[in-house]
Amino acid sequence: MKRTVSIIIITALIWMGCENRTTSPGVTDTEILVGNIQDLSGPIKELGLLIPAGTNMYLDYINAQGGVHGRQVKMVVEDHGYNPMKAVVAAKKLIEKDQVFCLYNVIGTSPAEAIRPILEESGVPLIAPATNSSSMSDMSRQAAKYIFHTDAGYDLQTRVLIDYILENNPEAKIGIAYQDDDYGANALKGCAEAEANHGISVQKESFQRGATDFVGQTMNFMKGGCTDVIIGGVVREPVTIMKTAQAIGYSAAFYGLGPTVDPRVGLLAGEAGEGFIAVYWAYYPDSDEPGPVLYQELCEKNNVPAKMRGLYHYYGFATAHVLVEGLRKAGKYPTRKRMMKGLETLHNWESGVFPPMTYNRNDHAGVESVIILQLQGGKQVAITDWRN
Amino acid sequence: MTSLFTDINQEIVSGIALGSIYALIALGFTLIYKATEVVNFAQGEVMMVGAYVNFFFVTQFSGMAGGLNGWVFTAALLGSIIFALLFGIILDYIINRPLKDEPVFSIIMATISLAIILRSLTAMIAGPISLVPVSPFGNNTIKAGGVVISVLDLAIIICAFILMALFFFFFNKTRWGIAMKATSADAEAAQLMGIPVKKVYRYVWMFATLVGVISGVLLAPRMALLDTTMAYLGLKAFPAAILGGFGSIPGAIIGGILMGVIETVSMGTLSFHFNWVKEINDIIVWIVLIVVLMIRPDGLFGIAKVKRV
Amino acid sequence: MKGRYDDENLKWIPILIIAVYLSPFLLKSATFSYKYYLYILNMAGIYMILTVGLDLLSGFTGLMSLGHAAFLAIGAYTSAILVDQAGLPFELSLIITPVIVGLCGLMIGFPALRIEGMYLGLTTMGFGFIVKRLIIAFRDWTGGSAGLQVSKATLFGFTISNDWNNYFMIYTFAIIAIIVARRIVKSKLGRVFMAIRDSEQAAQASGINIAKYKMLSFFISGMFAGFAGVLFAHTNHFISTDHFDILLSVYFIVMVLVGGVGSIYGAVLGTLFIVLMENMFIPLFKDTLTQYMHLEAGDFQAFIFGLIMLLFIIFQPMGLYGMWLKMRIYWKLFPFNPRKRFT
Structure with a gap:
């Protein structure tokens, strides 16, 4: 049978x-x-x-x-x-x-x-x-x-964020938490560019994809005296890091890359996430x-x-x-x-969802500028113009 | 040297909390291994199923009670426990019984296929969108001696130790526990001595799923988002179980906690002072494990078996 | 388990080999999308070389390895670096890389002298994680987590560029690998391996140097994996750490198991079965089904795959090769209640 x-x-x-x-x-x-x-x-x-x-x-x-x-x-x-x-x-x-x-x-x-x-x-x-x-x-x-x-690219996003931080506070000590895969490697590339441009050194801490615990990294940012921390995560990472920081009494400004522009970050982080700043490269859904x-x-x-x-x-x-x-x-x-x-043939094409986009034979990059958003009362609000 | 060890207390405490999760999963491995010599690769998935089921109960009960309160969480926990016991019986029927006399190799593969099935089935039923679990303890933290710990973490640590103590007592002092030991030593002889081997196996699987489900219930709120990737934590608990020596209950707990502390400290203090540690953060536990196994091939608390021709 | 080759019939082998070389032509005339099927067959061919080696280690010597994806990765990256960065010809890489991977096998074989059973399986799994991390750490050579592009294979001045050519190269090497593995199994070495598997103590008592042969088994298995790695890198043209997931190692063991542990043909059959099922039958089955009902395709595919595996292990624990043996004996002894003769 x-x-x-x-x-x-x-x-x-x-x-x-x-x-x-x-x-x-x-x-x-x-x-x-x-x-x-x-x-x-x-x-x-x-x-x-x-x-x-x-x-x-x-x-x-x-x-x-x-x-x-x-x-x-x-x-x-x-x-x-x-x-x-x-x-x-x-x-x-x-x-x-x-x-x-x-x-x-x-x-x-x-x-x-x-x-x-x-x-x-x-x-x-x-x-x-x-x-x-x-x-x-x-x-x-x-x-x-x-x-x-x-x-x-993540490198552009990271570079713009560091530029923005240093603009507002030239004395800032910046830290970045990166995922140790291609996402993080790309972010670090932008980080290295910014380091060379400004002559600063950024404190880098790695975490693994799917990690649930960020005490070590958060403690290191505190020990390193970072005033501004960029989180190259998705949703869980910024939420957990901000909550951990709040619990151990470490106050710094937190920033995130593209994937952190998720409404759930604001939802989950609650008051710990108020003022969280992230970069995004399209017209964000609430605009x-x-x-x-x-x-x-x-x-x-x-x-x-x-x-x-x-x-x-x-x-x-x-x-x-x-x-x-x-x-x-x-x-x-x-x-x-x-x-x-x-x-x-697209030149400064207005799609309604992206900032003007250009493709030609030697340029297939699409969007090449980003906007900076801040979480204010659970909503994303643009706080700068498009920059690159 | 003081600069090297600033704040290491905090890291150790957090590491113990993380390690207790590994310990709980490792305890699940250990229970099944102890009685049946099977390594259950689906333990991480059992934990994930537990988390989902508990989430389901919490949503249902809070809908009935019209809000979240302590009773909702208690009722959901009870529901999950009942589910775990039934689930254990089912697993015993579909994995353990048909494969009773097959080589260990086949049973391991069966548990791996079970893992695939559970993961996909959960995603098919619950949908791929991450859920947002609620912690019964809120965001409360306790501060003591310059060290902060969340109430949830504290609950996880306490739970790990209570379960360890319970099972340790059970295996060493009760009739059923000794019957289980006898079964693992020689199932046939145990059967001849009048031990109901079938029942023993069923109970073992029930205990293991119970531990898995409880760890899932506790872990879910700690993850911020609940999705099926939670099951991969099962893989991370392997080194913990081996380090302690598969089949040793205190070994599982101590191995788990050691692994958690090593991981947190290496991510924190060690990588702060030595840059190259960042490169090996996620494999440091495996390196420790291989070194330990080279010295003690049966783990820290494992007992070497006498081999006969 | 006893040797299963006593009553073997070799006259089918040449016919099978001819069939292997003819099948792409058949495929091409039968379907327009033959490249898709050829690619899957190529993948099966590469994995076949590896699983045959894995079977020598796990099936014949009884040393469980959950780290064979790591050997494959070492082979692929070594060859990519040797050919593209050191400028070695592909033919030379085909010889050097397997030896290097074999030496890596020895490195893992060393702890295996003390560690046994499940502990060994999980140690090799740890080895898999460590290798992945090391590949990322040596990012100057390996391209780190972004992956590495690999050149096309050139065999004696002939560039092997598409799926069609890949097929003939891969299957030629696969057939060689299978023949070599069969020779090993049939030789004294193979019997030593089986003796170690069946009882280490008895083997040792008969004067077998267990340490030496265990290491040798790892070395040989590593060489097979390295060989597969070279082909993998130069036929896929892109490798990254995501290719060599821990799950792949598990799949290799599954392939050996589904085929039937401790039989070379079993490993070949199992590999074919799993690769074809996962990449071809289930997606096509899903395509047919989605015409009639709505479902979350990805999870459904994984679910069917897991279910087939579980049913297979429960109902056919001897694997595909065992199934074939059963069927053969059934026909041989047809009228005489053959069911009872085979247990």
Whole structure:
């Protein structure tokens, strides 16, 4: 009995593997297919739900208006579990089997880096890789001309924050808590630039991804006499560090990089988080620019639950603008080459969600300036202009 | 030398709190290993399931009671404990029984697949969005002798020691405990002596899930956000369990606390004074472990087994 | 466990080898998206080389290793550095890297002389963490946590650039690796390994130098992993510490176990089964299913994977190879109630 069942299962699996589909790459008369690779089962699977949800909200809005040149934009999401190896498999599947028109929003630095050889080989563009690492827009690297990066890098964010701190208090002693992976390495790069510019030295403390305890690091900042501490974390890190600091009676000004602009930081940190300053590189969800306003409107219309709204949902919504613009620029008969050419013509493009953006042959960097936000009474308030 | 050791007291106290969490997870490993010689790789996942279940109960009960209060947390804890006992019985049925006579290798793999299943099933049921657990002790802290500790941490430490004492007493003084010891020494002989081996195994799994769930309940509020990555703490508790010697109850606690203190101090004082320590912060526990194992291959409190041909 | 090769039938081997070389052509004519399937097969081929080596260590010598992803990482990074930064030809790297990784294996083999069973498994797991951290620490050579781009392989003046060429290179080496492993198992060395696994004391009493052979087992296993690492680096063209997660080591053990511990063919079958299932069958199954119902795809995939593994271990603890043996004996002895003859 067991044997029969196993044989049936295996045969069924093999039969499913042999199913075949041949269509032209990604574009039909009514539809454009876009591939997205997210982490749906790994350490950041929360983002794997939120980001595509945000994207789909915008795509639905565009499709309801008749789509792009009469074609509906459809997105397929694959999982990589934050494993570059699986990202490559997923990219192969999307390109070879599902025949997508372009890739979009591959999340994580190492997964996005890992699919460079495939982009090079197949000539498929990658729009808005979901990582703030500046290596994505480095034009000297492999397949760089196929990658259109949107996010401002962590190095830029760190540098601007340090500039800002020193502007307000030239005597400040700055500390930075960095995650010891590519996120942290990127932040440290910006930190090193700022150190060279200002002739200061920044106290650096590392923590691991997923760490829950920050007593050691907080104590070190206190011992080092830091007046201003930059936290290169996501949500848990700034919250825990600020709470720990409050508990041991250490008062300093706390700052965070892009991923800390999450409403939950204010929610969880409570009074310890009041005055927390963070940098962000798009029009933040609460502002009154056209993009964020549309975002709030669509959220209301689609009854997006409150726990889903926020930084990452908005991220998917915002980067979808670039995707749709690229598809528009690709013209009535879109090819991958036309799409890339079209995106490279964008000059000071006002998307409503990002500050004016420019792409050209030698610049695929997208947003290159950031804004500084402060947590005031649980709400993010812009306290500076755009700077870089 | 005083400058080197400024504030080290605070770090040690925080390290003990962190270590008590490792100790609680390690205790779960130890209980199962003691009776069945199986290393349960899913212990971290059991803890995570416990945290989720407790969160569910807290939300449900607070909805019924119309707000959070002490009774809600007590009732949720009781609910989680009942769940843990049932869960242990289920795990005994699906992992332990079918694989009774298989090589240890297979059982370990079964626990690994169980870990994958639990993690994905939890995420499928609860959704991938992180939850925000509430601490029954709020943000309260206690200050004593220049050292600060949160009430939650204190509760974790106390809980770890109470559970250790309970199980230590249980294994050494009660009939059932001695029956369990006998089963682990030789299951067949124990059966012939009239010990209900099946029941022994079931109780062991129930105890282990109970410890796992309690540690999950206590740990969740400490994490600020609750998601399935919490299960990876199980991996970090391994060195603690081995350091103390798998199968030794005081060993698990002392190993856990040692690991917690080493981790916190290396992240704090050590990396403040020696820059290169930052590079090895997250592997320092493993280095300590390998060095200890080279000297004592059965861990600090493990007892070497006599081998026969 | 006794040796399982006594009644082996070798005449199928050449046919199998020819089938391996013919299958990409079949695949190409059968489906338009053959590159996707080839890539997965390539991955299985690389892992096969490693799991065969792991089987020699864990299955035959009885030394559990949860750190084989680290050996793979050392191999990949060493080769990348040797070829791209030191300028060594790829062919030379194919010889030097496995030896270097084998020496790293010796380093781990040294504590293994005293540490046993689960303790050893977890020590090697710690080794995995340590290697990952060291790769990040030597960021001048390895590129740190940002990862490292690797050049394409050039074998005797012939650049191996796409999945098609990769397939033939990888499977040629995989077949060589499997043959070598089979020779080892069949030789005196293999019997010594099995003697150590079955009873260390008995082996020692028969005059076997246990320390020497345990170290040797680690060395050989490391060499296989190093070899796989070289191919891994030069066919993926990008390596980072995220590739060599601790979970990968666990998967390697799973592959050996699903195939059947202590059989070379088992390791090969298990690798194929797990890699194909995880990367091909389950995603396609999910694709078919999502047409009819809405589900959280990623977790669903992981859930199915875990479930299949658990059911497999519970119902087929002998692994795929054991299943095959059972089936064969069933047919051989067909009318005579064969169920009772095989236990």
